[in-house]
Amino acid sequence: MTKRSDSPKMNSTWVDEDTANYLRLRVKTFxxxxxxxxxxxxxxxxxxxxxxxxxxxxxxxxxxxxxxxxxxxxxxxxxxxxxxxxxxxxxxxxxxxxxxxxxxxxxxxxxxxxxxxxxxxxxxxxxxxxxxxxxxxxxxxxxxxxxxxxxxxxxxIGPVSTYNSVEDEKRDDAWYEKIFRLSRLLIKGKRALGRGDxxxxxxxxxxxxxxxxxxxxxxxxxxVLHVIPPYVHPKQADYLELLRAYYAPDPDCKGLTQNIELMRAAGGTEEDAEWFYNSGDTAAVRQAITDGNLTEISAxxxxxxxxxxxxxxxx
Ligand SMILES: C[S@@+](CC[C@H](N)C(=O)[O-])C[C@H]1O[C@@H](n2cnc3c(N)ncnc32)[C@H](O)[C@@H]1O
CATH class of the missing domain: 3.40.50.150 (Vaccinia Virus protein VP39)
Structure with missing residues (x-):
């Protein structure tokens, strides 16, 4: 999962409604x-x-x-x-x-x-x-x-902990190399801004x-979180709800604004932040959730x- 970073842009990020909803759902799945x-x-x-x-x-x-x-x-x-x-x-x-x-x-x-x-x-x-x-x-x-x-x-540990049936087949070695390099920059940026590690x-x-x-x-x-069609087991319901929130459209690009700030603080560029932000095929994953044919297994x-x-x- 790469769309959003887990890190706060500033303290008030924790009281943003979408973040609050996402955190509430995620805590239920630990x-x-x-x-x-x-x-x-x-x-x-x-x-x-x-x-x-x-x-x-x-x-x-x-x-x-x-x-x-x-x-x-x-x-x-x-x-x-x-x-x-x-x-x-x-x-x-x-x-x-x-x-x-x-x-x-x-x-x-x-x-x-x-x-x-x-x-x-x-x-x-x-x-x-x-x-x-x-x-x-x-x-x-x-x-x-x-x-x-x-x-x-x-x-x-980024995408190595997730299998996603829509995205995994499209990802090659170059994608993984880039995602790890940029993930590392985001982590460095968060540290540089004193927002944690x-x-x-x-x-x-x-x-x-x-x-x-x-x-x-x-x-x-x-x-181990998992949704496997046809999603008949009750345990899969809360992960599906979490995925819907995670892959929801982000019209204000809040995640991107946050990534740009962190990336810049670590010496990366706005293009790096944009690539990272767009690295997941969110529209296709959303469609697969709607069609009921997404498989995702994640820790x-x-x-x-x-x-x-x-x-x-x-x-
Ligand atoms: C990811 S949330 C975790 C919330 C909760 N522990 C849970 O598992 O659901 C991180 C929390 O740490 C709080 N926090 C961050 N910095 C803090 C500080 N210096 N003192 C107290 N709380 C802080 C945030 O306001 C936020 O509610």
């Missing part, structure tokens, strides 16, 4: 329904009635999964964007979740006292902040002794260790880093 219950919750092992902080909670995707599975926990979602928090709070109300509260704040300077939370989590946030190391240190600071840290963050996921265990945490496991999320891999705040006595 995990299979049983993965959190069977794998993540036992690893977190949060004590009964523990206080949990979800840093960069956005529209409340991660907080909501946890709040539904563990109604005993007191979960605080923190985000820099007031509009996202309002939407998250509305969602919680609609779902009847009373163990969730949302607060505004900057992850680089958490407004909580030391050693407050039994668990501190984040999901697709460290790739978007200016200084991921300082955010991880802040997350460690507000963790109790033996408290648990989890970060679910991606490392961008799309290759950060794989380095989060190192940041956690550097913050004094004891990294006890690193996993991947488990969902949006998140590295899940699990770490613990060491017991103060043995530190």
């Amino acid at each position: 995990y299979n329904a049983d993965y959190f219950e069977r794998v993540v919750l036992p690893l977190l092992n949060i004590p009964q009635h523990g206080q949990v902080l979800d840093v960069g909670c956005g529209y409340g995707g991660l907080s909501t999964i946890l709040a539904e599975l563990r109604p005993d926990l007191q979960i605080t979602g923190l985000d820099i964007e007031a509009a996202a928090l309002e939407s998250a709070a509305n969602g919680a109300r609609q779902n009847g979740l009373t163990n969730l509260t949302f607060e505004q704040g900057d992850a680089h300077r958490l407004k909580y006292e030391d050693c407050r939370f039994a668990a501190v989590l984040c999901q697709t946030v460290l790739t978007h902040v200016q200084d991921a190391g300082s955010v991880v240190r802040e997350m460690a600071r507000v963790l109790k002794s033996n408290g648990v840290f989890m970060a679910a963050e991606y490392t961008s 799309d290759r950060l996921g794989v380095r989060v265990p190192l940041l956690a260790a550097a913050a004094g945490l004891d990294v006890f496991d690193v996993r991947l999320n488990d969902r 949006y891999m998140l590295y899940l880093t699990f770490a613990r705040e060491p017991d103060q006595d043995i530190r």
Whole structure:
């Protein structure tokens, strides 16, 4: 998938309606329904009635999964964007979740006292902040002794993680060489503008260790997204909805404007940005979705880093 970059043009990008809708749909496709219950919750092992902080909670995707599975926990979602928090709070109300509260704040300077939370989590946030190391240190600071840290963050690997029946056959070696070169420029541009690092996921265990945490496991999320005609299986429905949003027409060319800015910041050209933006055959893919004959299989891999705040006595 190459049409849109995942990176924010500026903070207000997160409250743009299309982006908000796309993020809400995408969060629903990170995990299979049983993965959190069977794998993540036992690893977190949060004590009964523990206080949990979800840093960069956005529209409340991660907080909501946890709040539904563990109604005993007191979960605080923190985000820099007031509009996202309002939407998250509305969602919680609609779902009847009373163990969730949302607060505004900057992850680089958490407004909580030391050693407050039994668990501190984040999901697709460290790739978007200016200084991921300082955010991880802040997350460690507000963790109790033996408290648990989890970060679910991606490392961008671009089109190698996707098979698309309309586009794959048209792509030759030259296309792949160009897409990798330009993807790299976009990542460099995002870093140069202080908007985060799309290759950060794989380095989060190192940041956690550097913050004094004891990294006890690193996993991947488990969902392989797939739509295979005739789309009769219920699991394919949410991916199809996500694809419709992803391949929707972009009349204002918001994605292109963003790509031009990032590309220029990394020394690339406007032509590079345009080529990248037009590198997917979006009209043909849209038609295949409408005709019901698109096959797409894709992994949006998140590295899940699990770490613990060491017991103060043995530190
Ligand atoms: C890709 S979204 C992820 C949202 C949510 N964690 C999820 O998985 O659905 C990234 C979020 O990080 C938030 N964010 C970015 N920089 C931040 C900062 N410095 N402090 C707090 N939140 C921040 C954005 O406002 C946005 O809601």
